[in-house]
Amino acid sequence: MVFCVAGLATGRRDTALAAVTIQLEPVVTAGLDRPLYVTHAHDGSNRLFIVEQPGRIKVLQPGATSAATFLDITSLVLSGGERGLLGLAFHPQFPTNGRFFVDYTRRPDGATVVAEYGVSSSDPNVADPRETVLLTIPQPFENHNGGMIAFGPDGFLYIGMGDGGSANDPGNRAQNIDELLGKILRIDVDRPESSSKRYSSPPDNPFSGSIPGRDEIFALGLRNPWRFSFDRSTGQIYAGDVGQNAIEEIDIIARGGNYGWRVFEGSRCTNQGPAPCNPGSFISPLFEYPHTAGRCSVIGGYVYRGSKSTLPAGSYVFGDYCSGEIFLLDRGVQSVLLATSLAITSFGEDEAGEIYVAALGGSVWRIVNPNSPSAASLYYPRLVSTGGSGGALDDSEHTGIAIVNLDTSETTLRATAFDRTGAVISGSGIRNPAVMSLRAGQQLPIMDSEIFGVGLSAAKPVGWVLVESTLSKITGLFLMFNASLSVMDGADVSSNTLTSFLLPDVEDTGFTQIHVANPNGDPAEITFELVGSDGSTRAGPQLRTANTNGCVVALVSDLFPGANPRASDYVKATANRPVVPFEYMGKTGQYARGLNGQDAAAGASTLYAPQYAVGGNLIRTSLSVVNLDDAPGTVTFELVGDDGRNIGNVRQLSLAGKGKLHITDPKFFLDPGGSLIDGYVRITSSGPRLAGSVAFGDPGESTFSAALPLVSTLLNDLVYSQFASDDTYFTGLAILNPGETPVRATLELKDRTGAPIASKVENLAARQRKSQLLTEYFPAIAGEKRTGGYFTVSADGGIASFAAFGTRTLSVLCAIPPQRRP
Incomplete structure (x- = not known):
């Protein structure tokens, strides 16, 4: 792919470096009030969180263009100028503990507050408003409040503090190791020192313990490190330190490093003292630029580690608030990526490492590369x-x-x-x-x-x-x-990744193999636990590392030696990087079934098993239902026929917190005798979020088996990327309308080239299911030999669906969930 030249060089250009073209793609352009930061929760949800200066955090769902309020603390925040709600950081274990942290200037005195909040127990898109204050730092002036907070790869919280304000650091606070102003701080939020001090300082901080100076200090000599970030691959800290009147600088922050302010502004001696201008006594900037061409205030950004090749891997993106320019620093060479009219307040990353821009006027933009490979x-x-x-x-x-x-x-x-x-x-x-x-x-x-x-x-x-x-x-x-x-x-398959997931199905008469792929630019650590039906941990935790672009492959029996995994168990896991989990189960040479990992941060109180069949000595069905919440609950099961009427008994079972129900009894709903009974199952809880799977195969568990995830989200635009229909193979399609109003669904069958083969409309009454072979939906293809092609389903209401592929002798059978149309 050839990149087009874009922007103007502002320094020496190495002709070996290809110029990069970027565009800003609008993400949110209305409904925001002075956004200062955008980030993610590294929980696999792919949500974005937007910090507004007056004191609100907004949450933006994937694909949405308007954001909802996640947290509102405007009553606590003193906002205006350089004050306000300035920073947000999610705990590394947020998917399991729900903890996050904010940095704001408080009413009425403007002191900096670092406080902890938690997510609501009932709604993952709303925060619990209860606050725990960790740190309060008085501010002598209105400006230079810093405000950036972020967790490092070491699990500690890093805090950027300005020098206290005014001009030229009149109190010489940045060089004073007994002051927290003008510093990068590092604290441990998981090991509070006491009930009144809700954090501790890591023992390897440079002034920890008996060493003179404040325990919290990690680095010093900074004027106003408004935004800093960690390189996902190397863990290095890149900080944009806003200058006084002459120089803006980018620094690599090291433990114990002194970056020179107020003795130096960048590489320029200020003659302000207190120390002499000896460059060897301080750490020089990685890069600096002067106040020319309207530039006056650096906005620190991110090292690009995304997977879409938007920018060169390892290059650093940053900007200037006054000029609106977005810069790239690639192997020591700076260039202007894009000149904008935006008042850029911050850059941010999503879970995939793609980079965003926040603008004070009320917008958030995604950096995209139209020439990206x-x-x-x-x-x-x-x-x-x-x-x-x-x-x-x-x-x-x-x-x-x-x-x-x-x-x-x-x-x-x-x-x-x-x-x-x-x-x-x-x-x-x-x-x-x-x-x-x-x-x-x-x-x-x-x-x-x-x-x-x-x-x-x-x-x-x-x-x-x-x-x-x-x-x-x-x-x-x-x-x-x-x-x-x-x-x-x-x-x-999709581009979805998860940091907290479960594998709901365990094969107790054969093997269960776990595959977790790591598509990231750095290693991923994955922690596995084997959980029993009562929600207790039967084995683990076991930590495994997937290298960059590597994967963890392990049999459950090997991952948890001596545990004797049971069908009533499930595997839950968390990862420090977004990963792609999958489980493969079966008996060698006899049958196999596969399931993608399921998002432990999602789930629903109502699930659907789009296929359930028992009886007739042909097929068996089992259900695995997992409680994603700590609270126990009651689960109701209804078997519903294709006509929308209940079949047999409605069953209710108790489900422990984090527990699992594994149902294999062919008489669970009714005694089918020698008759084949099939339909779908509606599963509802008394409150807890549920996830799970349905598996079906031959009664002897020796010939064929297939599995599907239980459906938690109804869709209306589906794709099935393969079908086959000939003398040997069949393809079946089930479409379920679980709602209370009719749904009109359009089926379109296409060959490998995309040319139409046939189409038809199916009208589904409330609660009705249609389950047929493709040759029954489209009789014209009966007798034809079709070994490739795909089909789509579009509906005017939410539906659940799945496709089945197999041999007409049922020597094999596989079940495939629908693919969401991108």
């Missing part, structure tokens, strides 16, 4: 390819993927296969990465060896696949199968 990514969390051992049981394994380009023009796909260590898989007969083109509307069904070469199976890789697209509207799924096709199942 990757506009979207799909994560295929499991790649196994081997010819097997050649024994009686076919233990070979292969992976097939399907991708659909729903955009209006051709996209270029780049597929990269990584092994467990994060290395790009290589070897004789392997081409990796692989580049492919996909025309508008086209579908690509392809096997692993067709993508990466015939040498792949010989290498016997265990890893995962990243597919990057130059266009954003792509979707896909993957299938896992053996050579004899006696084993098959699959799952949908």
Whole structure:
């Protein structure tokens, strides 16, 4: 990809560096009051949190253009000028403990307050207004309040403090180690010193303990470090320190470092003292620029570590409040990325490492690169390819993927296969990465060896696949199968990542294998626990590390040795980086089923199992329902027929906090006798959030099995990226309208090129389900040999759905959730 030249160089340009083009994509342009900061909660929700100067924090849901109030402390905040609600930081374990921290100037005296809050126990999008004050720092003047707070990779909270204000630091506070002003502070919020002092200072702080100086100080000699950030990859701290009248500077902050203010302003001697201007006594800036061309106030930014190649990896983005310019510092060379008319107050990151801009006038923007080589990514969390051992049981394994380009023009796909260590898989007969083109509307069904070469199976890789697209509207799924096709199942794929998740299904008569892919630019630490039906931890926690672009692959029995995992157990996990979890279960050579990990921060009080069938000596069904909350509750189960009427008994069961219900009894709702009974299940709780899965297979647990996540969110625009219909294979589709009003659903069947094959409208009454083979929806394709293509479902109301692929002899069966249309 060739980058176009954009912007003007403001310093020496190295001709070896390609210039970068960026644009600002609007995220929120109305309804905000003086936004000063934007960040995320690293909880897998992909929400953005926007800090407003008067004292509010807004939460923005993925894809939304207006934000709702998360926390309002305007009654506590003294706002105006450089005062206000200035900083926000979410605890590294926020997905499990709900803790977050703010920095504000208080009424009426303008002192800096660092305080702790928590998320509401009933609504993850609302904060509990109860406050715990950790630190109060008097401010002698109205300006230079600092305000940035952030957790470092060491788990400690870092706090940026200005020098107290006025001009030229009249109290020489930045150089005074007995003052907290003009410093970067570092405190431990998890180990309070006492009931009255709700934090402690790490023992390796430079002035800790008996060493003269304040325990909290991490670095000193700063004028007003308004914004600083941590490089996700290296952990280095980059700070933008606002200058006096001449110089703006970017510093790399080190423990115990003295950055020279007020002796130096950047590299310029101020002649203010108190020390002589000896450069060797202080740490010089990484970069500085003068007050020319309307520039006057640096806004510190971020080292780019995103996955969309918006900017060069490892480059640093920052800006100037007065000029509205956005700068790039790449390998020591500064350039102007974009000149804007915005009063830039801050930069921010989302969970994926993409960078945002906040502007005082009331807007938030995302930095995008129209020439970026990757506009979207799909994560295929499991790649196994081997010819097997050649024994009686076919233990070979292969992976097939399907991708659909729903955009209006051709996209270029780049597929990269990584092994467990994060290395790009290589070897004789392997081409990796692989580049492919996909025309508008086209579908690509392809096997692993067709993508990466015939040498792949010989290498016997265990890893995962990243597919990057130059266009954003792509979707896909993957299938896992053996050579004899006696084993098959699959799952949908997306760009979603999680930091807190559960794997609800455990196979107690075969194996359960966990795969967790790490698509980040730095290692991810994942902590696993095996949880029993009563919500207690049966084994763990076990910590595993996934290297950069690596993955954790482990059998549950190996991860928790001696625990004897049971079907009534589940696995829960947290990660310090967004990851892609998946579980693969079964019996070697007999059956397998797969499930994507489920978001432990999500869930719902009403779930749907879109398929439930028992009886007739053909099929069995089991349900796994997990309580995501600490509080116990009651769960109600209703089996509903395709006509919307209840079948059998309505059942109620108690569910412990964090516990699991595992239902396998074929007579749970009624005794089916020799008849086949099928429908869907409505699952409601008395309050706790639920998640889980449904699995179905042959009664003897020896031939076929498939699994689906329980549905918590109804959709109205779905894609199924593959279908097959011929003498050997069938594809079935279930569409469920669980609401109380009718729904009109349009089905469109397309071939591999995107050309229409057939379409029809299905009208679903309230609570009704339609479950048929594609040849029943579209009789015209009966007798045709269709081994590729895709179909879409669009509805005027929320629906649940799934597709089933299998052989007509039911030697294999797989179930695939719908893919959300991007």
